[in-house]
Amino acid sequence: MKIESNKKVEEILSSLDGCQRVSAPDFYYTRLRARMEGRSGKSYNWILRPIYVVAALLLLLTVNTIVLLKGQNETSTTASDNLEVIQQSIAAEYSLNDNNSMYDLNQEK
Amino acid sequence: MNEQDLIQGLRNGDELAFKYLVLTYQDRVYNTAISIVQNVGDAEDVSQEVFIQVYRSIHHFKGESKLSTWLYRIATTRSLDLLRSRKSKKRFGFIQRLFGDGNEPLFELPDFNHPGILLEKKENAARLFRAIAQLPENQKIAFTLHKLENLSYQEISQVMGTSVPAVESLMHRAKQNLRKILEKEAK
Numbered sequence: 532m533k534i535e536s537n538k539k540v541e542e543i544l545s546s547l548d549g550c551q552r553v554s555a556p557d558f559y560y561t562r563l564r565a566r567m568e569g570r571s572g573k574s575y576n577w578i579l580r581p582i583y584v585v586a587a588l589l590l591l592l593t594v595n596t597i598v599l600l601k602g603q604n605e606t607s608t609t610a611s612d613n614l615e616v617i618q619q620s621i622a623a624e625y626s627l628n629d630n631n632s633m634y635d636l637n638q639e640k
Numbered sequence: 641m642n643e644q645d646l647i648q649g650l651r652n653g654d655e656l657a658f659k660y661l662v663l664t665y666q667d668r669v670y671n672t673a674i675s676i677v678q679n680v681g682d683a684e685d686v687s688q689e690v691f692i693q694v695y696r697s698i699h700h701f702k703g704e705s706k707l708s709t710w711l712y713r714i715a716t717t718r719s720l721d722l723l724r725s726r727k728s729k730k731r732f733g734f735i736q737r738l739f740g741d742g743n744e745p746l747f748e749l750p751d752f753n754h755p756g757i758l759l760e761k762k763e764n765a766a767r768l769f770r771a772i773a774q775l776p777e778n779q780k781i782a783f784t785l786h787k788l789e790n791l792s793y794q795e796i797s798q799v800m801g802t803s804v805p806a807v808e809s810l811m812h813r814a815k816q817n818l819r820k821i822l823e824k825e826a827k
């Protein structure tokens with residue numbers, strides 16, 4: 532049994548003896564030239580691969596989110612600033628800020 | 641055209657020199673690639689990449705070895721690169737199918753039938769090729785170049801950038817490993 536198995540293994544190992552070299556397919560050179568010429572035009576194709584498209588979209592989304600969040604903060608700060616300005620202008624209009632107006636309570640009219 | 645003229649022609653971007661190079665070496669490069677990658681379509685891709693690389697990097701060729709040795713070296717390196725990428729695609733197949741270009745095969749490659757093998761030996765050769773695919777890279781290259789390209793140990797040592805005794809050792813270990821794999825399969 533062991534001898535038979537060894538014989539089979541040796542037979543398999545020698546199966547490449549007398550093997551002939553395979554010839555390249557027909558019109559090999561023509562196809563090679565076509566590939567070389569076509570390659571320069573195809574160089575942009577990698578950018579359209581889904582992984583790059585998804586990465587670009589994610590990047591765009593992240594940048595948008597950051598800009599939006601930042602914008603929101605600035606808007607709230609500006610709103611509070613505006614409110615202060617309005618308050619000050621009303622105060623000025625009604626002379627509410629005038630701390631110099633002293634009322635002499637003892638003075639008779 | 642002798643080798644020096646050919647190299648000079650390639651360096652000058654001579655179209656005829658490149659055509660001569662391809663026509664002279666296409667069978668050797670293609671046979672090496674098909675024996676390692678064990679797939680007809682991939683072998684054509686790999687062998688074409690070899691010639692494209694030669695065309696582009698001929699200026700880096702120092703002429704310390706023969707042109708054929710350099711071509712064999714590029715062919716084996718490119719073939720191993722393809723095997724590695726095939727393995728990693730298999731490992732991360734799901735993720736790559738999501739993000740890749742969708743051309744990756746979803747199935748295991750079938751048993752390889754080398755076109756140069758005699759008909760009566762095809763079945764045994766297919767089993768041997770399956771076993772060769774499981775060998776470590778260095779052993780695979782040494783065994784393939786010797787058995788399928790009929791290169792001498794001296795030539796293989798130049799292609800692999802190693803010594804003749806190292807190639808002898810690689811061949812010895814390759815045969816031992818193949819025996820082990822085949823015996824295990826027979827059980």
